[in-house]
Amino acid sequence: MLTPDIIIIGGGIAALSTAWEAIEKGYNPLVLYKKRTSSATQAAAGMLCPEIEADSAHAPLLSLAKQSQILYSNWIKNLEDVSNLPSGYHPKGTLLVAQHRDHMAEITQLQAHIAEQDFTCSRLTIKEIRQKEENLAPRLSGGIFVPKAHSIHPRMLYAMLFKATQKHIQWYQKIQIHHNEESILSISYRNDEGQEQSISSPIYVIADGAWSQEYSFLDWLPLRPVKGQYLILKGEPLISHTIRTPDVYMVPRPNGELYIGATMEEEGFCDRLRAGHQLDLLYHSWQFIRGIYELHIKEAGVGFRPALRDHQPAIGRTHLRNLWLNIGHFRHGITIAPAASKLILHHIEKPDTRDAFSPLRFWTSS
Incomplete structure (x- = not known):
């Protein structure tokens, strides 16, 4: 029986960043990973913008996002050095643009919230906007x-994390977690070669995104998938900054790709694309960038954001003494990844159930 220091269940950014932080701290983690389609990682836009969430994010989440923003450049530099892969980090900033009075009212209100949080932003004239994006x-x-x-x-961030942690990753087809009322006892699983394995550890972390609701001992968590449809277009690069409007956001990527997203749908794990939502994405983006008419559609897809009832993450120990969670990142998973991974390791070493992100805020023993 294998005996890693920490067993992490999950395979997206949250799980792999947790594993990377554990490795950096001298642990020997094992990541149990089931191949999933429509994960939040694969569908994410990759915007690192706590400022723009300032009007809707709760104070603790905004604080965590600010911490992550400070950590990000060194974090990815370290990962680039270890993995020898590019990160796709794009430090050009974001333009929030309006086409009419209602749009401008929303952006003006957001600007006030941004200023209240001591973030930097500046109002631009139409001429100044065009100087940045012609x-x-x-x-x-x-x-x-x-x-x-x-x-x-x-996806480039994921590739770096995967390479940095790949010696600690084990794919599985089927898993069974053995537990009693006090703790996780062990895990049995069938690996990708069909072999049955059994393992145990003093520490278990579930970081399985929206699929974390599949585990019966977590049925008290109000976790749900929030569906998001997106498009990836390809062709001549049209913009160099992220462009956000009240209706759509457009993120430039390497090799002439343009990400357009994203919808917010309460449809469970329904992974079907809807023509109307795809039309909305194209229409609203075309309203601001007419050149997308000539681009090719490279990909249209769906991702499932893991959302808790209060839209705050659950990071910390559960009612089981050796089980921790790093889930519920909703729309902020890429943004908070460095800080969330540090926070979960902090709680493993110094458990504190009073933290704002404690999973036990949802727990009742009845």
Whole structure:
């Protein structure tokens, strides 16, 4: 029987960043990973913009995102050095642009929230907007620029994390977690070669995104998948900054790719694309960047954001004494990855159930 220091169940950014932080701290983690389609990691835009969430994010989450923003550049530099892979980090900033009075009212309100949180942003004239992005459509009414709202290519980030942790990863087809009322006892699983394995550890972490609800001992968590549809277009690069409007966001990526997203749908794990939502994404983005008419559709897809009832993550120990969670990141998984992985390791070493992200805020023993 294998005896790793920490067993992590999951395979997205949350799980692999937890594993990487554990390795950095001298642990010997094992990541148990089931291949899943429509994960939040594969579908994410990769916007690193706590500033732009300032009007909707709760204070603890905003604070965690700020911490992550500070950590990000060194974090990815370390991963680039270890993996010898590019990160797709794009430090050009974000433009929030409006086409009419209602749009401008929303952006003006957001600017006030950004300023309240001591983030940097500046109001731009139409001429200044065009100096930054000459391919924007003729009809604009104004906008703001958020210089530190960067982006990263989530799949390139995932590739770096995977390579940095791959010696600690085991794929599985089927898993059974043995537990009693006090703790996790062991795990039995069938690996990708069909062999049955049994393992145990003093520490278990579930970081399985929206699929974390599949484990019966977590049925008290109000976790649900929130569906998001997206498009990836390819062709001549049209923009160099992330462009956000009240209706859509567009993120430039390497090799002429343009990410367009994303819908918010309460449809469970339904992974079907809907023509109307795809049309909305194309129409709203075309309203601002007419050149997308000539781009090719490289990919249209669905991802499932793991959302808890209060839209805050669950990071910390559960009612089982040796089980921790790093889940529920909703729309912020890429943004908070460095800080969340540090926080979960902190709680493993110094458990604190009073933290704002404690999973036990949802727990009742009845």
